[in-house]
Amino acid sequence: MRFGVIVFPGSNCDHDAFYAVGQNLGQPVEYIWHDESSLGNLDAVILPGGFAYGDYLRCGAIAKFSPVMNAVKKFAAAGGLVLGVCNGFQILVEAGLLPGALVRNRGLKFICRPVTLRVETANSPFTCAAERGRRLRLPIAHGEGRYYADERTLDELEAEDRVAFRYLDNPNGSLRDIAGVLNRERNVMGMMPHPERATEPLMGSSDGLAVFQSMLRAGQAVAA
Amino acid sequence: MTITADLIVQHQLTAAEYEKIVAILGREPSYTELGIFSVMWSEHCSYKSSRLHLKKLPTRGKLVVQGPGENAGIIDIGSGYVIAFKIESHNHPSFIEPFQGAATGVGGILRDIFTMGARPIAVLDSLRFGRLDSPSTGARNRRILGGVVAGIAHYGNCFGVPTVGGECIFEPCYDGNPLVNVFALGVCRKEDVFYAKAAGVGNPVIYVGARTGRDGIHGASMASAEFTEESKQKRPNVQVGDPFLEKLLLEACLEAMRTGAIVGIQDMGAAGLTCSTCEMGSRGEVGIEIELDRVPQRETGMTPYEIMLSESQERMLLVAESGREDEVYRVFRKWGLEAVEIGTVTGDGKLRVREHGATVAEIPNRELADEAPLYDRPHTAPPEVTRRPELPTEPNVQKSLPALLAAPDLCSKLWIWQQYDYQVRTNTIAGPERADAAIVRIKETGRSVAISLDGNGRYTYLSPREGARLAVAESCRNLSTVGALPVAATNCLNFGNPERPEIMAQLVEAIEGIAEACQFFETPITGGNVSLYNETLGEGIYPTPVLGIVGLMPTAQPLGIAFRNPGRVVVLLGGPGVCDEVRFGSSQFVKEIAGDLWGLPPALDMELEKRVQAAMREVAAAGLAESAHDISDGGLAVALAECCLGPEGVGAQVDLDSDLRPEMLAFHEAPSRILLSTAQPAAVATIASAHGVPAPVVGVTMESELEIRQRGMTLGCWDLAELQAAHAGGLGKYVG
Numbered sequence A: 001m002r003f004g005v006i007v008f009p010g011s012n013c014d015h016d017a018f019y020a021v022g023q024n025l026g027q028p029v030e031y032i033w034h035d036e037s038s039l040g041n042l043d044a045v046i047l048p049g050g051f052a053y054g055d056y057l058r059c060g061a062i063a064k065f066s067p068v069m070n071a072v073k074k075f076a077a078a079g080g081l082v083l084g085v086c087n088g089f090q091i092l093v094e095a096g097l098l099p100g101a102l103v104r105n106r107g108l109k110f111i112c113r114p115v116t117l118r119v120e121t122a123n124s125p126f127t128c129a130a131e132r133g134r135r136l137r138l139p140i141a142h143g144e145g146r147y148y149a150d151e152r153t154l155d156e157l158e159a160e161d162r163v164a165f166r167y168l169d170n171p172n173g174s175l176r177d178i179a180g181v182l183n184r185e186r187n188v189m190g191m192m193p194h195p196e197r198a199t200e201p202l203m204g205s206s207d208g209l210a211v212f213q214s215m216l217r218a219g220q221a222v223a224a
Numbered sequence B: 001m002t003i004t005a006d007l008i009v010q011h012q013l014t015a016a017e018y019e020k021i022v023a024i025l026g027r028e029p030s031y032t033e034l035g036i037f038s039v040m041w042s043e044h045c046s047y048k049s050s051r052l053h054l055k056k057l058p059t060r061g062k063l064v065v066q067g068p069g070e071n072a073g074i075i076d077i078g079s080g081y082v083i084a085f086k087i088e089s090h091n092h093p094s095f096i097e098p099f100q101g102a103a104t105g106v107g108g109i110l111r112d113i114f115t116m117g118a119r120p121i122a123v124l125d126s127l128r129f130g131r132l133d134s135p136s137t138g139a140r141n142r143r144i145l146g147g148v149v150a151g152i153a154h155y156g157n158c159f160g161v162p163t164v165g166g167e168c169i170f171e172p173c174y175d176g177n178p179l180v181n182v183f184a185l186g187v188c189r190k191e192d193v194f195y196a197k198a199a200g201v202g203n204p205v206i207y208v209g210a211r212t213g214r215d216g217i218h219g220a221s222m223a224s225a226e227f228t229e230e231s232k233q234k235r236p237n238v239q240v241g242d243p244f245l246e247k248l249l250l251e252a253c254l255e256a257m258r259t260g261a262i263v264g265i266q267d268m269g270a271a272g273l274t275c276s277t278c279e280m281g282s283r284g285e286v287g288i289e290i291e292l293d294r295v296p297q298r299e300t301g302m303t304p305y306e307i308m309l310s311e312s313q314e315r316m317l318l319v320a321e322s323g324r325e326d327e328v329y330r331v332f333r334k335w336g337l338e339a340v341e342i343g344t345v346t347g348d349g350k351l352r353v354r355e356h357g358a359t360v361a362e363i364p365n366r367e368l369a370d371e372a373p374l375y376d377r378p379h380t381a382p383p384e385v386t387r388r389p390e391l392p393t394e395p396n397v398q399k400s401l402p403a404l405l406a407a408p409d410l411c412s413k414l415w416i417w418q419q420y421d422y423q424v425r426t427n428t429i430a431g432p433e434r435a436d437a438a439i440v441r442i443k444e445t446g447r448s449v450a451i452s453l454d455g456n457g458r459y460t461y462l463s464p465r466e467g468a469r470l471a472v473a474e475s476c477r478n479l480s481t482v483g484a485l486p487v488a489a490t491n492c493l494n495f496g497n498p499e500r501p502e503i504m505a506q507l508v509e510a511i512e513g514i515a516e517a518c519q520f521f522e523t524p525i526t527g528g529n530v531s532l533y534n535e536t537l538g539e540g541i542y543p544t545p546v547l548g549i550v551g552l553m554p555t556a557q558p559l560g561i562a563f564r565n566p567g568r569v570v571v572l573l574g575g576p577g578v579c580d581e582v583r584f585g586s587s588q589f590v591k592e593i594a595g596d597l598w599g600l601p602p603a604l605d606m607e608l609e610k611r612v613q614a615a616m617r618e619v620a621a622a623g624l625a626e627s628a629h630d631i632s633d634g635g636l637a638v639a640l641a642e643c644c645l646g647p648e649g650v651g652a653q654v655d656l657d658s659d660l661r662p663e664m665l666a667f668h669e670a671p672s673r674i675l676l677s678t679a680q681p682a683a684v685a686t687i688a689s690a691h692g693v694p695a696p697v698v699g700v701t702m703e704s705e706l707e708i709r710q711r712g713m714t715l716g717c718w719d720l721a722e723l724q725a726a727h728a729g730g731l732g733k734y735v736g
Helices: A014-025 A067-077 A087-094 A151-159 A209-223 B005-010 B015-025 B031-040 B091-096 B098-114 B138-159 B229-237 B243-258 B272-284 B304-309 B325-334 B365-370 B397-405 B457-462 B464-481 B501-520 B588-592 B606-621 B635-643 B662-667 B681-690 B720-729
Strands: A003-007 A029-033 A044-047 A081-085 A101-103 A111-119 A135-142 A146-148 A163-167 A178-182 A188-191 B064-066 B073-078 B081-089 B119-129 B163-170 B179-189 B204-209 B262-267 B287-291 B315-320 B339-346 B350-355 B358-364 B428-430 B438-442 B447-454 B485-494 B525-531 B544-554 B569-573 B625-630 B650-656 B674-678 B697-703 B705-710 B713-719
Touching: A003 A014, A014 A029, A014 A209, A044 A067, A044 A087, A067 A081, A081 A087, A081 A209, A087 A101, A087 A188, A111 A178, A146 A178, A151 A178, A163 A188, B005 B015, B005 B031, B015 B031, B015 B358, B031 B272, B031 B304, B031 B358, B031 B365, B073 B447, B073 B485, B073 B525, B073 B544, B081 B098, B081 B447, B081 B485, B081 B544, B091 B098, B091 B138, B091 B179, B098 B119, B098 B138, B098 B179, B098 B243, B098 B262, B119 B138, B119 B243, B119 B438, B119 B447, B119 B544, B138 B163, B138 B179, B138 B243, B163 B438, B163 B447, B179 B447, B179 B485, B179 B544, B204 B243, B204 B287, B204 B325, B243 B262, B243 B315, B243 B325, B262 B272, B272 B287, B272 B304, B272 B315, B272 B339, B272 B350, B272 B365, B304 B350, B304 B358, B315 B325, B325 B339, B350 B365, B358 B365, B397 B588, B397 B635, B397 B662, B397 B713, B397 B720, B447 B464, B457 B464, B457 B544, B464 B485, B464 B501, B464 B544, B464 B606, B464 B625, B464 B674, B485 B501, B501 B544, B501 B606, B569 B606, B569 B681, B588 B635, B588 B662, B606 B625, B606 B674, B606 B681, B625 B635, B635 B650, B635 B662, B635 B674, B635 B705, B635 B720, B662 B705, B662 B713, B674 B681, B705 B720, B713 B720
Parallel strands: A003 A029, A003 A044, A044 A081, A081 A188, B081 B525, B119 B163, B287 B350, B485 B525, B650 B705
Antiparallel strands: A101 A146, A111 A135, A111 A163, A163 A178, A178 A188, B064 B073, B073 B081, B081 B179, B119 B179, B204 B315, B204 B339, B262 B315, B287 B339, B350 B358, B428 B438, B438 B447, B447 B544, B485 B544, B569 B674, B569 B697, B625 B674, B650 B697, B705 B713
């Protein structure tokens, strides 16, 4: 399965996502420069964490105008798997590929620490290798990770089983403890915690592999 | 403009220094030239008060690839890789504008690392502030703390380098003069190291990165003067950082270096364009000629003086191979950065600055960069602290331990480090408060680097020489405790006004102490920074040398501080240590419980220290210890409590065989001691005895409580939840 990691100016978890997929998942992976107009023949694309364009405006607000985002939209519309982590999640939300917004943490400070998530649905290409209710220990590292949406959207997300992960110890004030959401077609997911930072025992946890293994399983199912 | 005596004084040059300038030039300097000399010959850039003594530091070793004199020191870590590291201060700017001062401190040291071709993979900070609870200055100190931490977080997090550890101490002497020392470390292949050296007459000199503005003019001179009431007026002297631009600069520079078209490169830090041009020229024994019209500027109407002295951030100067400029430009264009040819390398050894074609400055590089005045400033004896020991009449170990754990110096700094991304790049094997040293793996080599920053101002105040030796010993001990072999060091020397003989004496003695200890522990100094004039309204700080030492070890799960299983044997490697009332006066107990300071720092036996550390490394390498933690600030009881604060919630019962009075036994800070828990005490004892190190078994780990006894009599017994609450809540009282 072929993975791509998009490099925006200011992405800084691009190497980590590349390493997690290439080394710890053992799949071919390449970098995609932000001004590319096509994603080639990838099976999955990752928008990594970081501070695209410095995030001096609203996080992700500039990155959504990158040429590569048109390619990502086309790729998603064609059913390709799109995973946004942290800043990548913020960009997907700004680009309208996922609902809601990510606003300043409740405590108004950047937080870096491990959190415990609960898998809310196994019915997605990002969680199918886990089971509903499974707990994952993953790190967060963000200043603007509080998931926010109006009541109707939140109800809809829940009704359509599109909440992928919830925090057990909500660190940032996210509404309804939401840590990750899916689009309606279930092939685009954004999450604030960093699965790529928990893909081998030396990182303190391997729980993040569940996300990548799910993508791999889903990709192989499509191929088969 | 005519150069008047007033103007010379304003530039903090002495009459003799001015005469030397006239002699070098063979004429009166222009106003621009005066400015250039004043920054290059400032204390900050020239080390004119300290250079003579810095020569005493050991700088050679078999792993040292590059010692002092470059942007960072370089150590060979094997498998074809090297690490580059250095520590630098940003004290003065951080007092004037805490957020930007600290942020640009991080930015400056990161550039020093990637200038050498190394990708930064770790940052640590050593911070000092005034007391947060002071009725008169507490509010300001809390604001400075908050601003500094947010500034470090802002810059490091955005840039994408993990801030993996450090230290933070509070003393009244830092009230008007906080210390912000930032350490950075990077890695690259040995053949990819770049130097800040110009070469090749006719080669183009290229400016890249941010445009030049009026920010930071005379920053280096500001850092070379005491603070007065007017200092707050100097806010425009503090630069504003842009970590996003720096991130682009990092990626672009590393990529441009790979083209092979770059001859030499240096960042524009203190003294900006002036320093980078004349230092690169001087190192390469060539001249550099630049045309200021070509320098990208963000403001109009800047004078040559302003352009040459600006300290705008995120700028680099490089020399490319003539004819291959386009390869360099292509890379910088890709990253959206400005790269402009502003001059050429010449053969006459001079820094020649032109504006609209007319020469506005012409100075020999070598004299400007390397022949700054050198002072052997008079030094008497360090001030003596003659107060008599006065211990509390009814010392109480039971009450004192939670109080100490909640004390600002000893409590959990989670509020600080949780604001830092300490994991980005997924190399952090041990982040903040996990183990005695931070550990970062080098993915390419299967080895890890352990890093520890240490400095104890109270110790150094009481005895600069002994305090400095203790800082080296403790830093090395922290590394050995996690199983790393200490290999090299960098230092940041924070002192007061060197023109006062007793302050100069502190500096000289501390440097000699560092020299002795670094020689002894085989950790050569590969670079560092001297920050003098740390005084406000005539009040000096404690002399505060901070040591940053790096060690090497195989990549593996870290040996952490916390006890992990009940029923393990607790060993006090190194034995109980010695102390008396005089040496007890420098302890955290006396600071926090008695509110005092007297006497001398703990006594250090370097021979014993070395043996303890060797034994510890052997125990760690053999996998015999489940946890290990050295005894330092707060003594044995605090160290034991820290071992009990891990996620597993494992406590201990220990019984100490000693004649010392109880509070001294519990809280004295004698060095050369490490607490470890083990399931194989016999094997640990064998190793200890082979090294001639006492290793008494002092107790056993158990669930949920800590009990400390002296010869069977209970000195204190605590529920772990009580200790946890004290430790976790220490800073929370003061910060939101």
